[in-house]
Amino acid sequence: MDSYIDPSPANFAAFKDLPRDEPIHMLNLLLYRDEAAYPQGHEHADKGWSGRRAYEEYGKTSGPIFRRVGGSIVWRGAFQTMVTGPDDKRWHDGFVAQYPNSGAFFEMIKDPDYQRAVVNRTAALVDSRLMRFKSGVAGEGF
Template structure:
């Protein structure tokens, strides 16, 4: 069985926190949606029959203002087509790269009480995900 990841492990999150907090960051997001969103019992969206994709759209709608307020922006977005290198058992629905002015902005976002309510939609939406931090590099025509 393939391991799935929705939230960071304590060790991975500590590694993130140990990196510099005052430099720009890019966060690669890979998303695999549930067929049917899995909300906790009693949540306002439980029982609505939403797809995982619809629940993720709600996450975007409710977290978007906070993301923008901390200086975040989406710099690339794409729809998965096929795995060229990697496990054949893993296909992603969507991917995007979020840019933050610094890691402090990311921390500000995830600590915001409104964001903490919004993230329930993300958890309900996804059956697997990856969130990978990169330091921005130079774009160009060469690989190296």
């Protein structure tokens, strides 16, 4: 099984090449580890946390930075079943984060406090997806 936690250099370069002055939505799909995998010596390494608990710590420690740059969660849900897609692919949770622009996202990930917090995300996840979407008009039609 391929596992994705961080963007590849090519994917991150493509993200950086997109317009930076428009609102964006980031779809996050999360698959937690049974037990968080912290680096040896990390303050949480010996706590026996689940991946879900480590991700909660990531949310708690990165949340103030996310909000400061103008981010908000516009949708959140718990996975139930695959309707269209590979039968063997499952997720635990998903959410859509909205940023006022990609500059806000870059500001967040460059923040030293965020960089300390992201170790919790890495420890928490066995697999994930992060996809950028341009904001569109919501309504009744497809």
